[in-house]
Amino acid sequence: MKSGLLAFVIAMINLKEDNIPFEGTVKLLVTAAEESGCLGAKQLTELGYADDLDALIAGECSFSNIYNAERGVLFLRLTTTGGNVGGEDVNAIEQMIYFLKKFEDHFDFSGYTDELLGIPTSSLDILNGGTAKEVLPETCVAEFDIRTNPQLDHQQFIAEVEALKNEVAAELEGFQLEIEAISDLPATYASFDDPFIQVAASVVESVTGVEQGPLGYPGATDVAEFSKAAKTFPCIVLGPGRSVAHRPDEYVVIDDYLNIISIYQEIATRFLQPANPQA
Numbered sequence: 701m702k703s704g705l706l707a708f709v710i711a712m713i714n715l716k717e718d719n720i721p722f723e724g725t726v727k728l729l730v731t732a733a734e735e736s737g738c739l740g741a742k743q744l745t746e747l748g749y750a751d752d753l754d755a756l757i758a759g760e761c762s763f764s765n766i767y768n769a770e771r772g773v774l775f776l777r778l779t780t781t782g783g784n785v786g787g788e789d790v791n792a793i794e795q796m797i798y799f800l801k802k803f804e805d806h807f808d809f810s811g812y813t814d815e816l817l818g819i820p821t822s823s824l825d826i827l828n829g830g831t832a833k834e835v836l837p838e839t840c841v842a843e844f845d846i847r848t849n850p851q852l853d854h855q856q857f858i859a860e861v862e863a864l865k866n867e868v869a870a871e872l873e874g875f876q877l878e879i880e881a882i883s884d885l886p887a888t889y890a891s892f893d894d895p896f897i898q899v900a901a902s903v904v905e906s907v908t909g910v911e912q913g914p915l916g917y918p919g920a921t922d923v924a925e926f927s928k929a930a931k932t933f934p935c936i937v938l939g940p941g942r943s944v945a946h947r948p949d950e951y952v953v954i955d956d957y958l959n960i961i962s963i964y965q966e967i968a969t970r971f972l973q974p975a976n977p978q979a
Contacts, residue, residue, distance in 0.1 A: 704759025704939035711964035722972035741922035750929035761941030770917035772848035772887030796840040814849035816916030885924035
Protein backbone atom coordinates (compact mmCIF):
# COMPACT_ATOMS: atom_id res chain seq x y z
CA MET A 701 0.00 0.00 0.00
CA LYS A 702 2.90 2.38 0.60
CA SER A 703 3.88 2.03 -3.05
CA GLY A 704 0.39 2.87 -4.29
CA LEU A 705 0.14 5.85 -1.94
CA LEU A 706 3.50 7.32 -2.93
CA ALA A 707 2.77 6.70 -6.61
CA PHE A 708 -0.34 8.88 -6.24
CA VAL A 709 1.69 11.59 -4.50
CA ILE A 710 4.43 11.62 -7.13
CA ALA A 711 1.91 11.58 -9.99
CA MET A 712 0.17 14.64 -8.51
CA ILE A 713 3.47 16.46 -8.03
CA ASN A 714 4.37 15.74 -11.65
CA LEU A 715 0.99 16.99 -12.89
CA LYS A 716 1.53 20.22 -10.98
CA GLU A 717 5.14 20.78 -11.98
CA ASP A 718 4.51 19.95 -15.65
CA ASN A 719 1.58 22.40 -15.76
CA ILE A 720 -0.63 19.77 -17.40
CA PRO A 721 -3.83 21.53 -18.58
CA PHE A 722 -7.04 19.90 -17.39
CA GLU A 723 -10.49 20.80 -16.16
CA GLY A 724 -11.50 19.65 -12.73
CA THR A 725 -9.70 18.77 -9.52
CA VAL A 726 -7.53 15.79 -8.62
CA LYS A 727 -8.01 14.82 -4.97
CA LEU A 728 -5.75 12.63 -2.84
CA LEU A 729 -7.69 10.80 -0.12
CA VAL A 730 -5.27 9.14 2.31
CA THR A 731 -6.89 6.59 4.58
CA ALA A 732 -5.92 4.66 7.67
CA ALA A 733 -7.05 1.32 9.12
CA GLU A 734 -8.11 -0.30 5.83
CA GLU A 735 -7.30 -3.67 7.39
CA SER A 736 -9.58 -2.88 10.36
CA GLY A 737 -12.83 -2.40 8.52
CA CYS A 738 -11.82 0.51 6.25
CA LEU A 739 -12.24 2.92 9.17
CA GLY A 740 -10.36 5.78 7.51
CA ALA A 741 -12.39 5.59 4.30
CA LYS A 742 -15.57 5.35 6.39
CA GLN A 743 -14.70 8.55 8.24
CA LEU A 744 -13.76 10.47 5.08
CA THR A 745 -16.98 9.36 3.39
CA GLU A 746 -19.13 10.34 6.37
CA LEU A 747 -17.43 13.77 6.41
CA GLY A 748 -18.35 14.28 2.75
CA TYR A 749 -14.91 14.12 1.16
CA ALA A 750 -16.17 11.75 -1.57
CA ASP A 751 -19.44 13.51 -2.32
CA ASP A 752 -18.09 15.50 -5.27
CA LEU A 753 -16.09 12.71 -6.92
CA ASP A 754 -16.67 11.71 -10.55
CA ALA A 755 -14.39 8.67 -10.35
CA LEU A 756 -12.03 7.00 -7.89
CA ILE A 757 -8.91 4.84 -8.06
CA ALA A 758 -7.91 2.69 -5.09
CA GLY A 759 -4.17 2.02 -5.18
CA GLU A 760 -4.30 -1.53 -3.85
CA CYS A 761 -1.95 -4.13 -5.32
CA SER A 762 -3.57 -5.23 -8.57
CA PHE A 763 -0.62 -6.35 -10.72
CA SER A 764 -1.18 -3.01 -12.56
CA ASN A 765 -4.46 -4.39 -13.91
CA ILE A 766 -7.89 -2.79 -13.53
CA TYR A 767 -10.48 -4.40 -11.28
CA ASN A 768 -13.97 -2.95 -11.70
CA ALA A 769 -15.72 -5.12 -9.09
CA GLU A 770 -14.83 -6.37 -5.65
CA ARG A 771 -16.25 -8.78 -3.11
CA GLY A 772 -18.12 -7.62 -0.05
CA VAL A 773 -17.17 -8.50 3.52
CA LEU A 774 -19.48 -9.60 6.30
CA PHE A 775 -17.74 -10.55 9.56
CA LEU A 776 -20.26 -12.17 11.90
CA ARG A 777 -19.66 -12.75 15.60
CA LEU A 778 -21.98 -15.31 17.22
CA THR A 779 -22.05 -15.67 21.00
CA THR A 780 -23.90 -18.37 22.92
CA THR A 781 -24.56 -17.94 26.65
CA GLY A 782 -24.78 -20.82 29.09
CA GLY A 783 -24.48 -21.40 32.82
CA ASN A 784 -27.41 -22.12 35.07
CA VAL A 785 -30.48 -21.09 33.07
CA GLY A 786 -33.88 -21.59 34.72
CA GLY A 787 -32.43 -24.12 37.13
CA GLU A 788 -30.83 -26.15 34.33
CA ASP A 789 -27.13 -26.32 33.45
CA VAL A 790 -26.56 -25.08 29.89
CA ASN A 791 -23.23 -25.71 28.15
CA ALA A 792 -22.50 -22.75 25.84
CA ILE A 793 -20.01 -24.75 23.75
CA GLU A 794 -22.47 -27.57 23.11
CA GLN A 795 -25.12 -25.00 22.19
CA MET A 796 -22.75 -23.35 19.73
CA ILE A 797 -21.78 -26.66 18.13
CA TYR A 798 -25.45 -27.48 17.62
CA PHE A 799 -26.10 -24.10 16.01
CA LEU A 800 -23.02 -24.27 13.78
CA LYS A 801 -24.15 -27.62 12.39
CA LYS A 802 -27.54 -26.08 11.60
CA PHE A 803 -25.79 -23.08 10.04
CA GLU A 804 -23.69 -25.31 7.78
CA ASP A 805 -26.70 -27.36 6.69
CA HIS A 806 -28.95 -24.33 6.12
CA PHE A 807 -26.83 -21.97 4.04
CA ASP A 808 -26.00 -22.85 0.45
CA PHE A 809 -24.24 -20.05 -1.40
CA SER A 810 -24.21 -21.80 -4.79
CA GLY A 811 -27.38 -19.95 -5.80
CA TYR A 812 -25.62 -16.58 -5.58
CA THR A 813 -23.12 -16.99 -8.42
CA ASP A 814 -21.68 -13.81 -9.95
CA GLU A 815 -19.83 -13.76 -13.27
CA LEU A 816 -16.92 -11.64 -11.96
CA LEU A 817 -16.89 -12.42 -8.27
CA GLY A 818 -17.87 -16.07 -8.19
CA ILE A 819 -19.78 -17.72 -5.33
CA PRO A 820 -19.80 -16.23 -1.81
CA THR A 821 -17.60 -18.01 0.70
CA SER A 822 -17.89 -18.54 4.44
CA SER A 823 -15.00 -19.39 6.75
CA LEU A 824 -15.26 -20.09 10.47
CA ASP A 825 -12.02 -18.46 11.63
CA ILE A 826 -12.44 -18.13 15.42
CA LEU A 827 -14.06 -20.46 17.96
CA ASN A 828 -13.50 -19.79 21.66
CA GLY A 829 -15.29 -21.10 24.71
CA GLY A 830 -14.81 -22.27 28.27
CA THR A 831 -12.27 -21.38 30.93
CA ALA A 832 -11.09 -24.64 32.48
CA LYS A 833 -11.89 -28.32 32.92
CA GLU A 834 -14.70 -29.07 35.36
CA VAL A 835 -16.13 -25.57 34.83
CA LEU A 836 -19.38 -25.23 32.91
CA PRO A 837 -18.71 -23.06 29.82
CA GLU A 838 -20.80 -19.91 30.20
CA THR A 839 -19.91 -18.38 26.80
CA CYS A 840 -18.75 -19.52 23.41
CA VAL A 841 -17.82 -17.19 20.55
CA ALA A 842 -17.65 -18.04 16.84
CA GLU A 843 -16.52 -15.55 14.20
CA PHE A 844 -17.18 -15.99 10.49
CA ASP A 845 -15.40 -14.34 7.55
CA ILE A 846 -18.04 -14.22 4.81
CA ARG A 847 -17.09 -12.83 1.39
CA THR A 848 -20.04 -11.85 -0.76
CA ASN A 849 -21.04 -10.64 -4.21
CA PRO A 850 -23.80 -8.24 -5.33
CA GLN A 851 -26.27 -11.15 -5.51
CA LEU A 852 -26.17 -11.71 -1.73
CA ASP A 853 -27.86 -8.99 0.32
CA HIS A 854 -26.18 -8.67 3.73
CA GLN A 855 -29.28 -7.60 5.65
CA GLN A 856 -31.33 -10.40 4.18
CA PHE A 857 -28.61 -12.89 5.11
CA ILE A 858 -28.48 -11.62 8.71
CA ALA A 859 -32.26 -11.88 8.87
CA GLU A 860 -31.97 -15.54 7.82
CA VAL A 861 -29.41 -16.15 10.58
CA GLU A 862 -31.87 -14.57 13.04
CA ALA A 863 -34.62 -16.87 11.77
CA LEU A 864 -32.33 -19.87 12.20
CA LYS A 865 -31.59 -18.71 15.74
CA ASN A 866 -35.31 -18.69 16.54
CA GLU A 867 -35.68 -22.16 15.03
CA VAL A 868 -32.90 -23.54 17.22
CA ALA A 869 -34.29 -21.75 20.29
CA ALA A 870 -37.49 -23.74 19.81
CA GLU A 871 -35.47 -26.96 19.78
CA LEU A 872 -32.95 -26.41 22.58
CA GLU A 873 -33.85 -25.61 26.15
CA GLY A 874 -32.11 -22.46 27.38
CA PHE A 875 -30.60 -21.58 23.99
CA GLN A 876 -29.35 -17.98 23.84
CA LEU A 877 -27.48 -16.51 20.89
CA GLU A 878 -26.28 -12.99 20.14
CA ILE A 879 -25.59 -12.11 16.49
CA GLU A 880 -23.29 -9.18 15.73
CA ALA A 881 -22.00 -7.87 12.38
CA ILE A 882 -18.54 -6.60 13.32
CA SER A 883 -17.73 -5.61 9.73
CA ASP A 884 -20.25 -4.98 6.95
CA LEU A 885 -18.80 -3.84 3.63
CA PRO A 886 -20.88 -4.18 0.45
CA ALA A 887 -19.71 -5.78 -2.76
CA THR A 888 -19.16 -3.16 -5.45
CA TYR A 889 -19.48 -3.16 -9.22
CA ALA A 890 -18.79 -0.56 -11.91
CA SER A 891 -19.56 -1.18 -15.57
CA PHE A 892 -16.41 -1.70 -17.60
CA ASP A 893 -18.07 0.36 -20.32
CA ASP A 894 -18.06 3.46 -18.11
CA PRO A 895 -16.16 6.30 -19.88
CA PHE A 896 -13.71 6.69 -16.99
CA ILE A 897 -12.88 2.99 -16.91
CA GLN A 898 -12.47 2.96 -20.67
CA VAL A 899 -9.95 5.80 -20.37
CA ALA A 900 -8.11 3.96 -17.61
CA ALA A 901 -8.07 0.70 -19.60
CA SER A 902 -6.66 2.47 -22.65
CA VAL A 903 -3.87 4.01 -20.56
CA VAL A 904 -2.96 0.74 -18.82
CA GLU A 905 -2.84 -1.10 -22.14
CA SER A 906 -0.61 1.57 -23.69
CA VAL A 907 1.87 1.46 -20.78
CA THR A 908 1.91 -2.27 -19.94
CA GLY A 909 0.86 -3.85 -23.23
CA VAL A 910 -1.67 -5.99 -21.31
CA GLU A 911 -5.23 -5.99 -22.65
CA GLN A 912 -7.78 -5.01 -20.02
CA GLY A 913 -11.25 -6.41 -19.42
CA PRO A 914 -13.78 -6.83 -16.61
CA LEU A 915 -12.18 -8.31 -13.48
CA GLY A 916 -13.41 -9.03 -9.97
CA TYR A 917 -11.05 -8.23 -7.06
CA PRO A 918 -10.85 -11.18 -4.64
CA GLY A 919 -10.73 -9.02 -1.51
CA ALA A 920 -12.30 -5.84 -0.18
CA THR A 921 -10.79 -2.35 -0.29
CA ASP A 922 -11.64 1.21 0.72
CA VAL A 923 -13.85 1.31 -2.38
CA ALA A 924 -16.56 -0.38 -0.29
CA GLU A 925 -16.85 2.65 2.00
CA PHE A 926 -16.36 5.31 -0.68
CA SER A 927 -19.19 3.70 -2.67
CA LYS A 928 -21.54 4.87 0.10
CA ALA A 929 -20.97 8.54 -0.81
CA ALA A 930 -23.87 10.86 -1.65
CA LYS A 931 -23.49 10.29 -5.40
CA THR A 932 -22.67 7.29 -7.54
CA PHE A 933 -19.38 7.22 -9.43
CA PRO A 934 -17.17 4.50 -10.97
CA CYS A 935 -14.48 3.04 -8.72
CA ILE A 936 -11.60 0.82 -9.74
CA VAL A 937 -8.72 -0.93 -8.01
CA LEU A 938 -5.46 -0.20 -9.79
CA GLY A 939 -2.05 -0.30 -8.21
CA PRO A 940 1.45 -1.78 -8.33
CA GLY A 941 2.35 -5.02 -6.66
CA ARG A 942 1.89 -8.73 -7.13
CA SER A 943 0.34 -11.50 -5.04
CA VAL A 944 2.79 -11.27 -2.13
CA ALA A 945 0.64 -9.27 0.29
CA HIS A 946 -0.09 -10.61 3.79
CA ARG A 947 3.10 -12.66 3.71
CA PRO A 948 6.63 -12.23 5.04
CA ASP A 949 8.91 -10.07 2.88
CA GLU A 950 6.25 -8.16 0.94
CA TYR A 951 7.68 -6.35 -2.05
CA VAL A 952 6.82 -4.41 -5.19
CA VAL A 953 8.74 -4.77 -8.47
CA ILE A 954 10.42 -1.44 -9.30
CA ASP A 955 9.23 -1.38 -12.91
CA ASP A 956 5.63 -1.91 -11.75
CA TYR A 957 5.98 0.98 -9.34
CA LEU A 958 7.40 3.36 -11.94
CA ASN A 959 4.80 2.30 -14.51
CA ILE A 960 1.90 2.98 -12.18
CA ILE A 961 3.09 6.57 -11.62
CA SER A 962 2.93 7.14 -15.37
CA ILE A 963 -0.45 5.41 -15.53
CA TYR A 964 -1.97 7.61 -12.79
CA GLN A 965 -0.68 10.77 -14.48
CA GLU A 966 -1.99 9.80 -17.88
CA ILE A 967 -5.41 8.76 -16.59
CA ALA A 968 -5.87 12.13 -14.91
CA THR A 969 -4.65 13.97 -18.01
CA ARG A 970 -6.93 12.14 -20.43
CA PHE A 971 -10.03 12.01 -18.25
CA LEU A 972 -9.82 15.68 -17.32
CA GLN A 973 -8.80 17.06 -20.69
CA PRO A 974 -10.78 20.27 -21.44
CA ALA A 975 -12.87 18.74 -24.22
CA ASN A 976 -14.01 15.82 -22.05
CA PRO A 977 -17.64 16.31 -20.92
CA GLN A 978 -17.01 13.83 -18.08
CA ALA A 979 -14.58 16.23 -16.35
